[in-house]
Amino acid sequence: MRSPFSKQPPPLHWMPLDNAAKIYPAARRPNWTNVYRLSADLSEPVDVPTLQSALGTVVRRFPSMAARLRRGVFWYYLQELSAPPTVREEACYPLTYMSKAEARRCALRVIVYKNRVAVEIFHSLTDGNGALVFLKTLLAEYLERRYGVTVPATHGVLDRHDRPAPEELEDSFQKYSGALPASRREHTAWHLSGTPEQGAFLNLTCLHLPADATLAKAHEYGVSVTALLCAVMMMALQRWQAEVVPLRKKRKPVRVLIPVNLRRLYGSRTLRNFVMYTTPEILPQLGDYEFEEICRIVKSQMGLDITPKQMSMKIAVNVNSERLMAVRVMPLFIKNIVMKIIFNTVGECKSCLSLSNLGMVQLPEEMRPYVRRFDFILGVQASAPYNCGVLAYDNTIYVNFIRNICESPLERHFYEVLRELGLPVTAESNQREEDDDVLRELRR
Numbered sequence: 231m232r233s234p235f236s237k238q239p240p241p242l243h244w245m246p247l248d249n250a251a252k253i254y255p256a257a258r259r260p261n262w263t264n265v266y267r268l269s270a271d272l273s274e275p276v277d278v279p280t281l282q283s284a285l286g287t288v289v290r291r292f293p294s295m296a297a298r299l300r301r302g303v304f305w306y307y308l309q310e311l312s313a314p315p316t317v318r319e320e321a322c323y324p325l326t327y328m329s330k331a332e333a334r335r336c337a338l339r340v341i342v343y344k345n346r347v348a349v350e351i352f353h354s355l356t357d358g359n360g361a362l363v364f365l366k367t368l369l370a371e372y373l374e375r376r377y378g379v380t381v382p383a384t385h386g387v388l389d390r391h392d393r394p395a396p397e398e399l400e401d402s403f404q405k406y407s408g409a410l411p412a413s414r415r416e417h418t419a420w421h422l423s424g425t426p427e428q429g430a431f432l433n434l435t436c437l438h439l440p441a442d443a444t445l446a447k448a449h450e451y452g453v454s455v456t457a458l459l460c461a462v463m464m465m466a467l468q469r470w471q472a473e474v475v476p477l478r479k480k481r482k483p484v485r486v487l488i489p490v491n492l493r494r495l496y497g498s499r500t501l502r503n504f505v506m507y508t509t510p511e512i513l514p515q516l517g518d519y520e521f522e523e524i525c526r527i528v529k530s531q532m533g534l535d536i537t538p539k540q541m542s543m544k545i546a547v548n549v550n551s552e553r554l555m556a557v558r559v560m561p562l563f564i565k566n567i568v569m570k571i572i573f574n575t576v577g578e579c580k581s582c583l584s585l586s587n588l589g590m591v592q593l594p595e596e597m598r599p600y601v602r603r604f605d606f607i608l609g610v611q612a613s614a615p616y617n618c619g620v621l622a623y624d625n626t627i628y629v630n631f632i633r634n635i636c637e638s639p640l641e642r643h644f645y646e647v648l649r650e651l652g653l654p655v656t657a658e659s660n661q662r663e664e665d666d667d668v669l670r671e672l673r674r
Contacts, residue, residue: 245353252354265353337351403548425636433661481515484514601623
């Protein structure tokens with residue numbers, strides 16, 4: 231099959247960043263870019279030339295992801311690539327720094343390591359839900375070429391030869407913005423800290439949970455799996471803070487940011503960013519919270535937040551600011567200064583970390599024999615040393631902790647809470663066992 235790039239390419243298309251994407255180029259700094267990873271482990275080693283050929287076909291289906299980040303006078307924008315990116319070999323650890331120069335060439339990486347295919351994406355291109363559609367579609371094209379199977383366009387796999395629909399490229403934030411904006415006012419959450427790793431090394435710990443047992447436990451407490459994991463995280467954070475801040479009156483709110491996929495809420499088909507958030511919290515100054523109590527708090531706060539009307543108010547906060555004439559005509563270098571200040575004031579400091587759950591990964595039956603596992607890894611926050619990405623596949627939930635500090639207290643407390651709930655949990659890490667608290671605990 232001839233590559234779609236073998237013919238004279240049409241004029242390259244450009245598109246403005248969606249509303250959520252605009253903050254990421256402005257907020258990045260020399261030691262941090264908002265890049266995340268989705269990966270799939272296959273049943274056999276990856277044939278790189280075949281994957282490169284498949285990528286050449288698939289990128290035309292995703293012009294908003296196979297793109298470079300360009301700088302304009304008033305805003306950054308995306309420009310469609312003239313050729314597919316080159317599949318690269320894995321570095322020593324995931325989510326290595328993406329420089330401005332690299333993002334200008336291509337803000338998407340496709341990486342291979344033995345049986346694993348990974349995509350790393352600068353967050354201005356899309357959110358984790360859009361990236362998962364891209365990865366599944368790329369895998370479908372690869373499996374067709376490698377093994378001759380026919381994979382239907384179902385379960386989030388798109389037809390690789392269709393043109394992208396206009397709805398897939400829309401900025402849904404503009405479409406579903408409400409008339410009344412929500413308030414930005416929130417108390418600053420407890421700030422996680424530790425000993426910084428040398429050389430920008432990132433520690434990765436993945437906990438494995440049986441999906442059926444975890445779902446049964448969530449039903450036992452009357453919550454969703456996301457709410458259960460959020461409650462476990464908040465319990466772990468409460469215990470960690472009690473260790474390092476013995477005086478109760480000096481403790482700060484424990485708040486976890488949970489991204490919400492708005493496509494389900496509004497019926498959007500966009501493949502660009504379309505996520506807002508809910509931030510359940512507890513106040514350790516008031517006393518220690520029992521796990522069941524935290525579950526009730528998380529369930530009620532998520533229930534209040536995750537409605538079309540409430541989310542439209544949160545969308546309106548950012549969209550209304552973007553529509554102001556004074557902002558629209560402001561030169562980009564001034565916008566960058568203003569947005570960085572806003573990000574530092576009302577951004578990540580309002581939560582301890584993110585817990586992003588992409589849910590159960592569904593695949594067409596034709597693909598399942600060839601795919602053993604999926605993983606979702608967020609980058610660490612700009613001002614906090616931790617983040618956590620979650621997804622499930624084939625009755626296993628993968629909880630990926632990433633941190634840029636030496637100590638691993640959060641993983642240890644999270645693991646202990648899961649064991650207290652009676653959930654079987656195993657762990658793996660990119661650290662040597664003798665250096666890793668969680669793995670040492672498993673060997674006791």
